[in-house]
Amino acid sequence: MKILVLGIGRQGSVVLWDLMESDDVTEIVAGDINFERTSQWVAKLKQIDSRAEKIEPMRIDVTDMGQVRNILNRGFDVVCDCLLWHYTIPVAKACIDSGVNHVDLYSTDEIYELDKSAKDAGVTVIPSCGLDPGLDHVLQGYAARKLDKVEKLLLYCGAIPQKGTPAYNTPLRYRITWTFAGVIDDLMSPATILKDGKEIEIVDKLSDPEIVIFPEPVGETEAWWVAEYPKKLIQSLGLKDVRESWCKTVRWRGWCEAWRQLIDLHLVSEEPIKIKGTEISPREFLNELGEKYLRYDFEAGDRDLVVEKVDVIGQKDGVDVQYSYLLIDFYDEKKGLTAVQRTTCFTNSIVCQMIGRGEIKEKGVVNAGLIGWNTENAKKFFSELKKRNIVFTESVTKPLD
Secondary structure, eight states: OEEEEEOOSTTHHHHHHHHHTOTTOOEEEEEESOHHHHHHHHHHHHHHOGGGGGEEEEEOOTTOHHHHHHHHTTTOSEEEEOSOGGGHHHHHHHHHHHTOEEEESOOOGGGGGGHHHHHHHTOEEEOSOBTTTBHHHHHHHHHHHHOSEEEEEEEEEEEEEOTTSGGGGSTTSOOBSSOHHHHHHHHHSOEEEEETTEEEEESOTTSSOEEEEETTTTEEEEEEEOSBOOHHHHHHHTOOOOOEEEEEEEEETTHHHHHHHHHHTTTTOOSOEEETTEEEOHHHHHHHHHHHHSBOOGGGTOOEEEEEEEEEEEEETTEEEEEEEEEEEEOBTTTTBOHHHHHHHHHHHHHHHHHHTTOOOOOEEOOTHHHHHSHHHHHHHHHHHHHTTOOOEEEEEOOOO
16 A cells, blocks of 8 residues: 655654554655655664665645645555644645545544545545544444443543653653643643533633542552543444543643642733743743753653543443443653654554555544444454554443343
8 A cells, every 4th residue: 555644743753664564555655844854764764674665755845735736646545644733624625635545643623524525535534543532532432332322431541751750750740742832722721521411611620630540550640621522423423322421631640730820820821921121921931941841851761651541331231331441551662652652653553554455444534433333443453553562451340240
């Protein structure tokens, strides 16, 4: 299969690496506006593995849709989109117009408006295909298929420093995974949850953190509301009986209290203040500090881990049943990959390859939950994760017969 990877940054570079190692992938174009950086990464891969010879680095400017459409005409089976979220819609539209399947790390609800045009073009578009959302949706779909009635969909997920590392000993016990601006936005924007069948907006998300204890080496953490419950997954799977659904981000204890103090000090205010004749908002200042001092330093010994727990609760044959899935993944010492990169990028690569092999047959805009809903595809997906040493444990809770 031929695959075009767009965006060779922290995530796209790892997706590219994983695709390179697949014998099913015969040709890859690595597209990014920064040709020098992309070429250097491809050259590094060629030093590691001769299979990297099938990668062609290319300067691609995704703001130039004419160039993108010309490249899409080269007969790709799948586009793996690792660009920033605001490029999702234009790139997806170009893929649909060119008859090329599209898998994205990010998503906006707007992409579901492309469902009919994608179906008409015979194209598969899978948005939100990373760790969270992505991997969680596959698990939720997999568990939902086992139940007659799904009543609750609950998610805990977080990327945090490993205990005993320099990053763990910082005041926030945190290092930036994506961007610090994104961290602040998540903290300050409301979350939407489903409770008793009704949507509820949570404005003060830090007021009531839940203490969550995971198996060691994680142990005690806290979790707080984030983003929106998986409404599109519920709609895509036709789950009519869901009464409760939410997503919570996992952090080390003390996270919420630390941020409440920063908020009380107005350090996330967007109102500009003048300092020595220069106007700057406290949030801009805090963001610059975070970007400078809160990046992972792996050479200094920083290491991350990912913890994800998915609970799907409902009924089977009139009996209350809970399916729980737990993943704890760690920094890869051999390859130098973070746990976030492993869980995000391998998910994306596996789905791209499943489309390329014709295993995912649905057309249109397809929620990743439908991969789990299809038992055969779910087993293939989990098998591929296991090859990469990403393994979930499953536990089933129900009354004793």
